[in-house]
Amino acid sequence: MSVPAADDIEAFRRLVLERSGLTLSADKDYLLRTRLEPIVRHETFTDLAALLRQVRIAPASPLAQRCVDAMATHESFFFRDITPFDQLRDVLLPELSKTRAHTRTLRIWSAACSSGQEPYSLAMLLNEQPGLFGGWNLRILATDFSEPILSRARSALYSDFEARRGLSPERQARWLSPESGAFRVVPEVRSMVQFRQHNLLEGAAMLGRFDLILCRNVLIYFDATTKARTLESIATVLEPDGALILGSAETVVGLDGSFEPRAGLRGVFQVRSA
Template sequence: MTETDFAFLRLLLRQRSGLALGPDKRYLAESRLSILCRRRGIESIDVLMQQVRLGRDGALEAAVVEAMTTNETLFFRDSTPFNVVRDVLLPEKLATSAGNRSLRIWCAAVSSGQEAYSLAMLIDGMADRLAGWRISILGTDISGEVLEKARTGLYSQFEIQRGLPIQMLLKHFSQRGDKWQVSERLRSMVEFRPHNLLERNDQFGRFDIVFCRNVLIYFDLPTKEKVLGLLAPRLAPDGALVLGATETVVGLATTLRPDPHQRGLYRQAPVMRPPVTSALAQRPSIGSTAAH
């Protein structure tokens, strides 16, 4: 890949997905785009980039962006956030929302679905306490390819072995040849939709819990600010944002604050209202210049 093509690719990725590809990642780009070339029957990366530069094939451009997107995920990845949902956030919701009995969760950058299905399994484990509740889990990702896999809920033995407890496997999966498929019950709990985190999201409404884990690490500071600025309004007033262990909103989003007791958990910052000055205090005193 030429220096010019690599510079063009870096700009394309930043504009389309927010991904900040470092100048030392040319080898990574060449590796992933070589695979794309073989799948598409394109002669070389040079030819691929020439076609993308022409701007006539939106599907090819999207394929390049998808090829460069990291889709690393596994079931119950970093168990702490799931424990926080089970032990802190869901009990809070049960206490505060007994009236409307509704729970909405958004898994942003859900990749091939393991995170969303992990949450579905966790919620299913509390079925007796959540009986009669309206529960919805939304999983979104920029990659149509991984979303299609997520919808089928079909995973290899290797993927199953990464983080999934054996009791969960036996309860929620059935074997399909050399793969395992999530039960229809769990699949019905999750909706998967395409979405770019850099784009408007108000069409999704508000959520009690938003997972956006291990995504911000791939963005530069302005992009992190933009993404957090778009995510914050999607939280219900008592909602919570869950980030990765190495991610933070500090210095990036004034409308969010860290939970003092739970690492990686963020909530809506209290709205600071200016003090109300009484009308009497504003009224000029008798004998003042303003009274004449």
């Protein structure tokens, strides 16, 4: 078993950065083996060195894209870090139900949605507020750069472990249906979510405008320049009185002048006033 050539590793790092914005520093080389070994076995390469050599030879191939996709952290679960959802229920959604009452339309973007638990959680939460949004046009756009993970999200099928992770027994019973030893999100929730392949590095203008944007646990994997560029792009599609929700370890401070923290709310930001 040969050791991957330094040039092949560096070429792969550049490819991942270019395609996804993810920065693979030298101290994360262990991820190459843990996340690419399944592809090595599936494609019957002799070892990781042979796979990386082939990716360097053909960076535009489907195989190369599969390897880039594999480097993303697709960790997700229902109602992850419950605080943002509590803030949505108690503050942000009641506010928007008043300010959008004339159009009765609400558009939400779940960026880097991974396997779909976040947008489905949003749909569940909206359905649990009939007094606020009964009869409204509620649209949730969920995007990710990885088509394989989007395919899984569209299936809306989750294992018993995934179903129990983040969902109370009451929510499981209401929003999931047992199916062949697993659980599928009910049609009432699935119909509210549209999945679309989209790379945050490509900007957001083509997606339309939004009242709420969730971009959680994504920026932590970007370098400072990519973070700032991503935030600037997001600001152009967020309504002036809308809200951006980031992950608990993320901030806009020192990165971009487009946003400012929303007072009294954790991880919530608004477009900076002129």
